[in-house]
Amino acid sequence: MSEIVLNTQPKHICIQGLGFVGAAMAVAVANARAQDGSVLYRVTGVDCETPQGRERVQALCRGEFPFPTTDATLHEALHRAYRAGNLSATTDESVYASADVVVIDIALDIHFLEDEPQLQMASLEQAVRSVAQKIPEGSLVVVETTVPPGTCEKVLVPLLGEELQRRGLDENTVHLAHSFERVMPGAAYLDSITRFWRVYAGATIEAADRCEAFLATIVDVENFPLMRLSSMTASETAKVMENTYRAANIAFIDEWTKYAEAVGIDLYEVIDAIRVRPTHSNIRFPGLGVGGYCLTKDPAFAPAAARQLFGEESLEFPFSRLALQVNQAMPAHTVARLQNLLGGNCKDASVLVLGLSYRQDVGDTRYSPVETLVRGLEADGAQVTCFDPFIDYWPEMDRFLPSDLPEAGPFDVVVLATPHKEFFDLDLPNWLDGARPVVLDTANVISKDQRQRCRAAGIRIESVGRGDGL
Numbered sequence: 230m231s232e233i234v235l236n237t238q239p240k241h242i243c244i245q246g247l248g249f250v251g252a253a254m255a256v257a258v259a260n261a262r263a264q265d266g267s268v269l270y271r272v273t274g275v276d277c278e279t280p281q282g283r284e285r286v287q288a289l290c291r292g293e294f295p296f297p298t299t300d301a302t303l304h305e306a307l308h309r310a311y312r313a314g315n316l317s318a319t320t321d322e323s324v325y326a327s328a329d330v331v332v333i334d335i336a337l338d339i340h341f342l343e344d345e346p347q348l349q350m351a352s353l354e355q356a357v358r359s360v361a362q363k364i365p366e367g368s369l370v371v372v373e374t375t376v377p378p379g380t381c382e383k384v385l386v387p388l389l390g391e392e393l394q395r396r397g398l399d400e401n402t403v404h405l406a407h408s409f410e411r412v413m414p415g416a417a418y419l420d421s422i423t424r425f426w427r428v429y430a431g432a433t434i435e436a437a438d439r440c441e442a443f444l445a446t447i448v449d450v451e452n453f454p455l456m457r458l459s460s461m462t463a464s465e466t467a468k469v470m471e472n473t474y475r476a477a478n479i480a481f482i483d484e485w486t487k488y489a490e491a492v493g494i495d496l497y498e499v500i501d502a503i504r505v506r507p508t509h510s511n512i513r514f515p516g517l518g519v520g521g522y523c524l525t526k527d528p529a530f531a532p533a534a535a536r537q538l539f540g541e542e543s544l545e546f547p548f549s550r551l552a553l554q555v556n557q558a559m560p561a562h563t564v565a566r567l568q569n570l571l572g573g574n575c576k577d578a579s580v581l582v583l584g585l586s587y588r589q590d591v592g593d594t595r596y597s598p599v600e601t602l603v604r605g606l607e608a609d610g611a612q613v614t615c616f617d618p619f620i621d622y623w624p625e626m627d628r629f630l631p632s633d634l635p636e637a638g639p640f641d642v643v644v645l646a647t648p649h650k651e652f653f654d655l656d657l658p659n660w661l662d663g664a665r666p667v668v669l670d671t672a673n674v675i676s677k678d679q680r681q682r683c684r685a686a687g688i689r690i691e692s693v694g695r696g697d698g699l
Contacts, residue, residue: 239271241270241329245331245356245360246334249412250334251332252285253419255274259306259313270315272310273318273319297592298590302417302420303419323363330368330370330443332371333353333371334373337375338526353374353380357370361388361392367404370404370405371407372385372407375469375523377534377537377538378530381405404432405461407461408430427453428458428468429457473527475513477551477552478511479513479556482496482500482513485499490693493696493699495695515673515693517598517646518556518601529549532549562693563644563671566693567669574610579642580641581615581644582602582615582616582646584649585597586649615630616634643666643668644671645669658686661688665687668683669690670690
């Protein structure tokens, strides 16, 4: 690798997009330190001039993280950056004019036309164009956004070159690299950036070298070495393929979940027995379904990219397509299970759903399977109340939620949908206080001992992935 000398003055790093990834990345970069403990970077988070964007900007400027999180390390790091004065946020794109590095962390959705995934990258192109119109020569642009394979080389490289030439600059004076995020909101939110393996590649060797030098100041490379791939398309493929693999793994469990319930066995103990084999240690468990921003869409990226970016019309992705279909339909099984428990339908049943987030200990409802569950229950005539300790407003359903756990008395059914720590700590018999709703655990929150004690007290508890009474 060619030597990259870091300036003794703090370099200016802009993080474009202050969502769940970008906001945490801004905190991580602001906490980078030189060997003598001095601040390495002056970090500016940039978001859109929208109510949501302004809210995120204002939160960071107050020294507050814009999303609920239980990660004490992340909160401490944010406070450290706030005290040091090297983290700010704005909606003013002119800050790119002084940036040494811009990290792209904006969302990229995918749409479907007659079941065929369609790439629509106008928002990403506009975001990168706004950077290219202002960024100085010699700077580095790092794309962290999960993008369809081929996006950087076939879309963004030409776009950057076009904008630089329009400014009278050589198209090679700004360096482009791809290094996908593996952010996991929750208890280890910050560590999923600073203490986790990172893959990267550059449009040129110099771009890759500069990207490596930058990442090495943020990531604990001694324990989590960086991995350079031969091309940005390879790096993009790595992220899409790893997420597609996980989605397929989860989809695989769906049929076994139904089998276990039908024949009266406990699929969790079966999987525990299988997981002792190192080759099978990451097999997934039963659950409500797949949610979040990645696994619900990323399996569609490669089929769409093959067709739209590479012109490969004949390539087929049957497992990727099936994984999407199975995972999208998975919450319907929980609806069907509740219908059976209630004698055939949920009409007029009062249902309390505990947990809305797709992931434990974070307030993220994007593409949550709980939304599909709630819509299915209400379509069947149920009256649904929802509670999540991390969420007071559910934007996808335009609903305000209670701030405290409701009393159990009014409900016919309680569904444990998200494995938040608060629900693990819940003393179920004490909370029920004599009430006897049907309790359906979709997230393996209630232990075997707890299930036995509750049943001895006359409480009916069932679990997704277990036969009745197990």
